[in-house]
Every structure is written in C-alpha cells, then in structure tokens.
Amino acid sequence: MIINGKIKIGEELGRGSFATVYKSTIVGNYPPLQIGDVVAVKSISTNKFSTPEEREKLENEINLMKKLSHTNIVKLYGVERTSSTYFLVMEYCETGDLHFFLKKFGLGISPEMLYNFIQQIGNGLQYLKSQEIIHRDLKPQNIMIKGQWPDITLKLADFGFARFLHDNDMAETICGSPIYMAPEIQFNSPYTSAVDMWSLGVIIYEMIVSQPPFPNCKSPFELTNEIKKLGSRPIEVPKSISCPDLLRDLVSKLLTVDPTRRMTLKEFVEHQYFKSPPKSSLENTSGRKKKFSFSNIITLDKNEGPDKILSLVKESADSIEALFTDCQDIGDSVLFDLLTTMCEFLVDILYECRAIGSCQYEDQIIQQIEGYKDEADELSQTEMEPPSISALKFLFDKGMEYAMTGVKAEQDGNMSFAKFKYQKSLYILCPLVFLIGRDEEIFKVRILYDQLMFRLSIPSPEENLTI
Known part of the structure; x- marks a missing residue:
C-alpha cells in the first residue's frame, strides 16, 4: 500500500485499540526526508471513533507533536489523510x-x-x-x-x-x-x-x-x-x-x-x-566499570565474527551456570548478584555482536538472559542478607580453583586434563575481563587470563607452571 504516492506501508510494528503502527519507506517527495528513508507510520481509522472526544484526542496529539522538536521527543514529519484514516508519519525507532x-x-x-x-x-x-x-x-x-x-x-x-x-x-x-x-x-x-x-x-x-x-x-x-x-x-x-x-x-x-x-x-x-555518575556496575562489586571493547578479551576477536564470539560466550555462560548451586550455598544474595552480573555481561556482548552483524546464536543468548532475569526476579521477592562475597570475587576464586587444578594435572604429566581445566577457568574469567575496570583488578585477572592462554598454546607437558 502506498499513501498519496509518497509513503509505502511495510510490516506492522504494533497495534492498539484505535491505531496500528507500520514500518514504512519514503517513495516520493516528502521533505525533509529523502526517498528510501525509513519512518514509522501510525494509522488511525476514524471509523472506530464513537465519541467526539476521541477525534479531539487525535487532533490534540497532532497539534502538540507539530510544535515539538527535541532529541528526546519522537519527531512528527507530517500527517497524511484519506477519507477515513489519518496517517502520522513519524521518526522510526528501530530498537x-x-x-x-x-x-x-x-x-x-x-x-x-x-x-x-x-x-x-x-x-x-x-x-x-x-x-x-x-x-x-x-x-x-x-x-x-x-x-x-x-x-x-x-x-x-x-x-x-x-x-x-x-x-x-x-x-x-x-x-x-x-x-x-x-x-x-x-x-x-x-x-x-x-x-x-x-x-x-x-x-x-x-x-x-x-x-x-x-x-x-x-x-x-x-x-x-x-x-x-x-x-x-x-x-x-x-x-x-x-x-x-x-x-x-x-x-x-x-x-x-x-x-x-x-x-x-x-x-x-x-x-x-x-x-555522581556510576563508576561500578553493581553496588556490591565496587570499582567495576564496563569497557565496550573486545580488546578486553583475547579470545573474542572481532575479526572472527559474531557467531564465533557468541559461541564462545555461550560456553562461558554454560560454565558459570554450572556454578549456581555452589554460589547459592554461600547465600541467595550472592546468587542474585551473579545472575545480574551474567545478564549484564551477556547484554553487553550481544550489543557488540549486533554492531558487527547478525548472529545465529542471538536467540539462545536472549533465552539465557531471560532465564537469569526470571530467577533473579524470584530471588528479589525474598529477604536476603547482604552478600558475603561479590559475584566477581566468586568468579575469580572459582577461576583460580580450576587453574590450580590444571597446574596440578600438568605437573603430573596429564596435559590434556590440564588444558580442559585451563579452558574452564578461561570461560569463568571471561565476564571479569570484560566487565571490571580498576587497574589493579584488571591487571590481576589479566595476568591469570594471559597465563592460561599461554598454557593452552603449549603442545607438550614438559614445563611446570607456577601461578
């Protein structure tokens, strides 16, 4: 459907009692927009109006929006009309x-x-x-x-x-x-x-x-x-x-x-x-500051593409999910902190991957986020003591535990088992390297992370490792 030779109506974005919003494309002269620009068109059928007040409400919306121009207000570009329908041509907000x-x-x-x-x-x-x-x-x-x-x-x-x-x-x-x-x-x-x-x-x-x-x-x-x-x-x-x-x-x-x-x-x-802009990502993990860059994580190389990245991130999430029971044994508040940390980590990674391109693993990651969110929602309804340890400290301790088990296995000559433990440690440390920001914290975790990467690259078990 093309409205007045100017706007081609596309897929439906949402529907209400009186209006339906469509993703649409400019196909004719419609300044200040250019041909090919994407807009949102709110279609309102006047046949559904049962009282004069409803039409007045629509006219009020149009008159108000025509006067508004601000970064944080949806822009109204114009209004098209047919005998029974108003079409409000508005700024498209893709998210x-x-x-x-x-x-x-x-x-x-x-x-x-x-x-x-x-x-x-x-x-x-x-x-x-x-x-x-x-x-x-x-x-x-x-x-x-x-x-x-x-x-x-x-x-x-x-x-x-x-x-x-x-x-x-x-x-x-x-x-x-x-x-x-x-x-x-x-x-x-x-x-x-x-x-x-x-x-x-x-x-x-x-x-x-x-x-x-x-x-x-x-x-x-x-x-x-x-x-x-x-x-x-x-x-x-x-x-x-x-x-x-x-x-x-x-x-x-x-x-x-x-x-x-x-x-x-x-x-x-x-x-x-x-x-006082926030400097930490959670109150219980002071000093943490997100860095929106893949340079924080060696294995998450931007050149590998979003599918490879999300595959590795999913492995990280699965490894950490296996620790939830241990975490809950310490206290529900620690588990709650860990759940919110994982939500934050996965959301950030997801945004970065979307910036690179489409991802076949995106739905799986979103399901994990929703699962963590639901579990955290349930916990938030209960009385919880303040956490005895932050989520990031818990992950660091667990990562170190796996690393030391790998060291022992390597010293015993079992390099394949050692590498398995090193890889598990890397997966657990992944959110820490991505999320924390204080120099002394990132330095400590990064040294461990780099040592593990180095050990994984060694084909023979002849060297001993000290962490």
Whole structure:
C-alpha cells in the first residue's frame, strides 16, 4: 500500500485499540526526508471513533507533536489523510520501546545504562515543561529507543493524553495507565505537572527492580487501595535490591503520594544522583566499570565474527551456570548478584555482536538472559542478607580453583586434563575481563587470563607452571 504516492506501508510494528503502527519507506517527495528513508507510520481509522472526544484526542496529539522538536521527543514529519484514516508519519525507532527492552533484558540494564536512560527521560520532560506541556501517560510503552548501546537515544512518544498546562493550572480529566498513574488522578482530584514526576518514578523503579510497584494488584481498584495504605510514606526500592543510596533517595522522592511534597522537575534535575555518575556496575562489586571493547578479551576477536564470539560466550555462560548451586550455598544474595552480573555481561556482548552483524546464536543468548532475569526476579521477592562475597570475587576464586587444578594435572604429566581445566577457568574469567575496570583488578585477572592462554598454546607437558 502506498499513501498519496509518497509513503509505502511495510510490516506492522504494533497495534492498539484505535491505531496500528507500520514500518514504512519514503517513495516520493516528502521533505525533509529523502526517498528510501525509513519512518514509522501510525494509522488511525476514524471509523472506530464513537465519541467526539476521541477525534479531539487525535487532533490534540497532532497539534502538540507539530510544535515539538527535541532529541528526546519522537519527531512528527507530517500527517497524511484519506477519507477515513489519518496517517502520522513519524521518526522510526528501530530498537522498539522501553517496555519491550525491559522485558527482554530486565536486570541486564547496567548502572551506567540506567543513569543514561533516567537522564534522557528527564531531558525530554524538561523540554515538555519548557513548552508548558504535561504528558499524562508516561510509561515504558510510550518511550521509544533508537540505536544501540552506548549510542542509544530514548524518545518520548504518544501525546494523545498530553495537554498544555501552565504552572499554576489544575486539570481534572482522568487519563493515563493505572500502574503509572499518579495517585491524584486515581483519586479523581485536580492535578498539575507533578503527575509526570510520579510516572517517571514508577518507570525508574521498574528499571531498577524489573517490575513496577505492587505487581500483585490485579485491578485499578486494588492498586488504589494499596496506595491509600501508604498514607504519607513514599514507595521505596526494596532493600533486597542492589541500588545506590542516591538513586533510592531519588525514587522515594518521586514516588511520594502527596503531590505538594513530591519532587519537582527542577529538584529532579539538581539531585545529587546526577552529580555522581556510576563508576561500578553493581553496588556490591565496587570499582567495576564496563569497557565496550573486545580488546578486553583475547579470545573474542572481532575479526572472527559474531557467531564465533557468541559461541564462545555461550560456553562461558554454560560454565558459570554450572556454578549456581555452589554460589547459592554461600547465600541467595550472592546468587542474585551473579545472575545480574551474567545478564549484564551477556547484554553487553550481544550489543557488540549486533554492531558487527547478525548472529545465529542471538536467540539462545536472549533465552539465557531471560532465564537469569526470571530467577533473579524470584530471588528479589525474598529477604536476603547482604552478600558475603561479590559475584566477581566468586568468579575469580572459582577461576583460580580450576587453574590450580590444571597446574596440578600438568605437573603430573596429564596435559590434556590440564588444558580442559585451563579452558574452564578461561570461560569463568571471561565476564571479569570484560566487565571490571580498576587497574589493579584488571591487571590481576589479566595476568591469570594471559597465563592460561599461554598454557593452552603449549603442545607438550614438559614445563611446570607456577601461578
């Protein structure tokens, strides 16, 4: 199907009650776009409208989007019409929406990525504030993602419920999605732009915990009752979840029931959390810093292609998965830390492989990520003591244990068994070499890693090895 000789409709990207979004291609004159450019086209059939308010909502969305121009807002290029359909021609965000991203990667989101995402959503809200606009339906499904980490951009979308609202104005329309809806809207009270700050708090909470607050509520009525039970207490990130204190503080101030005491956008932007960018990937593994480069791992050579790389990474994940029982014997909190570490490691590798090309092992890696995420989700619902050892220290100790077993086997003249143990050690050390960043840590692990690689390259067992 070609719309007005300008846009060729392609595959369906998503569907709602009134609209369907398609990946489409420009085939005619459509400035500022060029022929061949890919866009997202939101098709809205007016035949499905049963009330004048629904058409007004659509016109409101179009009028608002025409006025908006910001990096963190989905761009509306134009609107095409037929007798019964509106076609909104919008910026195409190939990575999908934040809801899909969280469902796919969940706890695989690193502190650096989380910090970046929160900043970008805040930037979008700042721009809306400058235009005297409140979104009123902020949720992960309405935040689109363009690009791949670390060159990734979040963009606020779907302005059907948005409206112009001056600082001192109050609105009374009930709108939004219940889980992300501010209490004052749920209680049918007048509200201000503070509703967007509550929604932002729920989104940040979900990115940290991997589910929104009150996940067991099955209806808006149950959700409202749970919020009423809070009284003046804010919603807080569970203590069992590893999270920096400044981020905990940010979330609790956003998820304050009383809108007059809730954090404002100005306070949000000026919060100390944004003045201290994360330097570690998890609170319990201080000093760790991801380096988005294959140079950290000798065996993961970029020239070998994504399939070879992911095959090796899968071997690494399988070897570490075999250690989960040992890890759990130490404590659930250590296992939780290890699960989140593996999610982070696999997500990072997956992004790098996608940058090189398609990968036949991608689905298998994603399944492993989802499995680790589900197991971590279950653990997060339980009371856990602080971990007695970090996940990275646990992996290093296990890697050393395998290495020393290999040393003993080599000294006994059993080089084939020694190499088997060396290879196992390398697989276990793989996430450490990729994830940690402090000089003394990377140096220690790298020496062991390089020695193991060297031992694997030796065909004869004549030399003794000392580690």
